[in-house]
Amino acid sequence: MDGIIKAILYAAGIFIVCVHGVPSPNYATPDQGFFMISHYPETGRSSTLHIYAIENLGRDGEFSITKEGGLPSDGIQTGLITTPGNGMTFGCFLQVNERNRLGGVRYGQYTGSFALNMGGNQLSGYTFVKPKSDVLNTRGVQTVTIYPSSITSNDLDEPVSIGVAHRPGCRAIKWCKGKKRNINSGPRLILKHTDDAGLYTIQRRGKRASRGWFVHILVIAATCPESYFASGPGCAFTKRLCLNGGVLSDNNDRCICPPFMVGTQCECAASFDGSELLLGDQLLCDDLPDGDPKCKGYLVCYGDNYGCTCASGWQGNACDRACPKGRWGANCEQHCPDSEPDCNRFYGPSSNLYKNGCGTN
Template sequence: MASKFFYVGVLFFGLLAFVDAKGYSPAQGFFVAVNSPVLGRAEDAVTLYAIHTNNHDADNTVQFKKEGGLVAHTVLDGQIKKGGVIFGCFLRVGLPDRYRGTRYGTYDATFTPGGSSMVVERYGFVRSRSDILDTRGVYTHTVWPASSGAKTPIDNFQDNNIGVRWSPGCRSIQWCKGKKRNVNTGPRLQLTSTDDAGVYTIRRGKRGARGWFVQIKVIAASCQRSEYLNTDDECVTRTYSIGLCENGGVVKDAADTCLCPPFFAGQSCANAVDVPAERDFVLAYNGDGDEAIRCGDLDGGNPKCRGHLFCLEDLYGCTCASGWWGSNCDRPCAKGKWGVGCSQNCGQDNPDCDRFFGP
């Protein structure tokens, strides 16, 4: 399905993030947000939002697709619009009359700027609710080589396994990667090299065709964590003296800069949005005017982005917004934790720090 963005006002082009005069730091470029990415078999609908933070050309085109085709009752429902500015489009995935499991899987979104042949691709996930196939909120997993260059052994051995929560009620779990079937039969898969990259479908035996499956995308970096791939296809150390990215950000694969989580910005992702009292959570902003899209503006959206999965470009992948975790991104961080995936510690000096933006 395709849709045009219709826009009246000042136009902004480019794919780089920015921080405007008000301190807003939206997500970078084109991204996909999924509202309630985990569904029960009888739940009504899930919505995917394709949003561009700073490109509002009238001729932009967004298209959604899914392997096997979009199910019945799925509608490209309209534009994400505020104050005459079109920030993107949203896709409402309905409840099929039959074969309800066919709506689960990976949804791809493409963004084509008006008058350009460049196509930007992103993706999002929709999963079935299952106690047996529970990935504990993992949708994507990024791995880095132990030495420079692709197809090399992976570092950080202890972090390089993915899988599902085991249940005695499930005797057989099958792993598929593309057309390769049964690449693993246990609840966990050990990743050994960057060749392991790709989308894994984890099925519950013969019931996978009826929706009893989850998917995890393994993303492989070309270079080590502190390096990036330059235009000569060489892995070089970042020129910034700040080192690694902060607050859940990751170094871009082919650029000397960081990919920052939503609501963080800067060379090292150290700058949070400058609206801690209002909890504004700006996703995209029309920098020449006063229009901004926030999580609360989305159809059924929560003002604090509860229940939203955000998928940026690789190597970042998909995570919940800062302050939330879980398969449906609806569980608040525990006391003493904050940030993307609740992976940051408040520290002894401020044990009750803000779970969205920390100390």
């Protein structure tokens, strides 16, 4: 199906719609099959900004991308995401060009959705872009998932601390949660209950009327404890083990895999030969507008409990710092095994690669 794209501007912001058809993938995908990407998640005022919305379960539908607070029409471009070889369509993108006067407006939360043409629930996603600054530093943390201690309690097993590193003398730090203002001050916030979930804006005011600096951290509350998933009115225990940083879905007995890991247990790298990073069937990072063959600078945001993370092999606020020796995977959170202390920072040990038999069963 040929893609159709249109942009509708309104008072609250920009609304981008794509109608498209996509091919069916040939391997397991994240729970929703829909995700958002920002490139770069931390950026300067004069850099070109790309937001991508991608669906990879082979369904026809309509995308939309909205920006919290809106964007002026000048300097905005939209288009379809297609593969150059056969023209298959996987989604659409929003591009905000290099214009200094748009710099501060571009920062904040972007929300995407995918509505099935044949009916059913609308899938939604989000991603974030923040100003490049060392005043407030989340150390690459964009989302945090918290779990209740039991199926009958909203308390967490242990308190979870979220916050920012900041410049010495940076004292005027305020926290907002949604529309609730000044719920906390200082660089850290302690989460104790699943009711603490929500979108937090951490802000330090600038001089005079300046908005100053701000960052977002989204706290996601799982419905059930870890190793459990929602089943009817309650929670069901599962013995499924999610590997390579995967987490159990909130909605069923499935693993949600980190970017570029696939399989029922996230046991395989989404690569056919060890040199390509696949975002979908035949869709490479290099196929995206302004794409990088190694996915440098990509913050990939899935639904359900997984949240947002840097592409495999990268870490940091801008997802542009390579993994150090002995680490690999999304946000560089995985450790190389003793048998391969210098394993590939994108794919980990060689056993994860398709060319070595992974994913053939």
